[in-house]
Amino acid sequence: xxxxxxxxxxxxxxxxxxxxxxxxxxxxxxxxxxxxxxxxxxxxxxxxxxxxxxxxxxxxxxxxxxxxxxx
Amino acid sequence: xxxxxxxxxxxxxxxxxxxxxxxxxxxxxxxxxxxxxxxxxxxxxxxxxxxxxxxxxxxxxxxxxxxxxxxxxxxxxxxxxxxxxxxxxxxxxxxxxxxxxxxxxxxxxxxxxxxxxxxxxxxxxxxxxx
Numbered sequence: 228x229x230x231x232x233x234x235x236x237x238x239x240x241x242x243x244x245x246x247x248x249x250x251x252x253x254x255x256x257x258x259x260x261x262x263x264x265x266x267x268x269x270x271x272x273x274x275x276x277x278x279x280x281x282x283x284x285x286x287x288x289x290x291x292x293x294x295x296x297x298x
Numbered sequence: 299x300x301x302x303x304x305x306x307x308x309x310x311x312x313x314x315x316x317x318x319x320x321x322x323x324x325x326x327x328x329x330x331x332x333x334x335x336x337x338x339x340x341x342x343x344x345x346x347x348x349x350x351x352x353x354x355x356x357x358x359x360x361x362x363x364x365x366x367x368x369x370x371x372x373x374x375x376x377x378x379x380x381x382x383x384x385x386x387x388x389x390x391x392x393x394x395x396x397x398x399x400x401x402x403x404x405x406x407x408x409x410x411x412x413x414x415x416x417x418x419x420x421x422x423x424x425x426x427x428x
Contacts, residue, residue: 256364268363 228266229288232257235279250274307349314342381412 236246243261247254250271259265260275267275276283321335348357352365361369388409392400400406 252362253364256362259364265364265367271363 229263229290230260230286231288232261232275232279232286235281235286236261239279241279246275246278249278303349303353307346310342310346310349310355314339314346317342377412377416381409384409384412 232246236243241249243257244254247257250257251274252271256265256267256271257275260267260271272283272287276286279286317335317339321332321339324330324332324335345355349355351357352359352361357369384405388400388402388405389395391405392402394400397406
């Protein structure tokens with residue numbers, strides 16, 4: 228899964244740390260998602276979208292190659 | 299990682315080195331294998347890696363979903379590494395390549411249990427969703 232978190236985050240003038248704090252996760256988690264190393268859970272994806280004020284569809288794009296998620 | 303955490307990590311590693319060194323010294327110098335020192339060495343090594351990774355010697359503390367993902371994946375990988383290592387230890391300690399020549403049955407059973415533990419656990423856990 229690809230995403231536009233960085234783009235929307237910068238539009239909102241939020242740092243990775245601030246976004247992480249607002250979503251109750253660590254900065255490393257936001258960094259891993261932004262760099263497509265990890266696909267977030269549905270709950271976290273909704274949380275990030277809500278904080279950035281966009282819809283899930285705008286934020287995440289399906290692609291076969293993507294981050295890890297197989298729990 | 300702040301300064302105090304680095305110091306605690308370094309101290310844990312030093313303690314591990316002392317215990318492991320003492321075990322090896324007794325083994326090579328006197329031919330004595332000290333079970334307590336080996337046990338403590340491995341315990342300290344686990345404390346060291348837990349401390350470096352999670353900032354907690356038992357691997358506890360608050361975790362977010364990426365941390366839990368890391369734990370889950372590491373558990374799966376660790377299981378297979380343990381399976382291979384236990385097989386290696388069995389064949390090295392017994393010095394036998396034929397399964398029928400092995401005399402250490404408890405260790406053989408442990409190796410065999412590593413083959414079935416995961417499938418059985420998966421079978422039982424999958425019942426929860428059916």
